[in-house]
């Protein structure tokens with residue numbers, strides 16, 4: 755239903771997104787409960803959406819972003835780069851989402867300093883994006899561990 759709406763160029767509402775975010779939260783919680791790590795790729799444009807996903811960590815206290823087991827990476831690219839990628843993808847008939855919806859997504863995107871979202875350049879090759887992401891996480895973790903040497 756949501757994909758039909760988007761393919762007509764209509765942005766989703768919070769009511770459309772909430773059940774999807776809650777089911778993702780439950781899937782993440784299942785993995786965490788089993789002691790597994792998991793990486794999920796989804797659109798979590800707003801703080802309130804990310805708070806739903808952070809609740810996958812049963813110990814999460816709202817606002818305590820740094821200690822939450824759910825951490826976010828924002829893949830950054832300019833509107834021009836994203837538009838070009840989306841147009842290529844929809845012209846190949848590979849995706850339901852038209853490039854005309856991009857502006858509505860950028861209007862919603864909210865990443866505040868202090869929330870601790872890791873930002874990574876998404877214009878490089880996919881393998882380099884992964885490498886940069888891992889490096890940034892390592893740096894973040896290293897800064898929380900006191901040096902013994």
Ligand SMILES: Nc1ncnc2c1ncn2[C@@H]1O[C@H](COP(=O)(O)OP(=O)(O)OP(=O)(O)O)[C@@H](O)[C@H]1O
Nearest residue numbers: 795796797839840842843851876877878879880883
């Ligand atoms: N690092 C990259 N370099 C070049 N092209 C890329 C890169 N990452 C993604 N693309 C291309 O951009 C388009 C969109 O990429 P992708 O499917 O990863 O976006 P997404 O926003 O995660 O997906 P979705 O819209 O389904 O959430 C695809 O056609 C993909 O091939």
Ligand SMILES: O=C(O)[C@H](O)[C@@H](O)[C@H](O)[C@H](O)CO
Nearest residue numbers: 760765766771796797851859
């Ligand atoms: O919340 C939303 O509006 C949707 O999740 C969209 O962001 C798309 O489904 C996603 O980007 C895939 O193209």
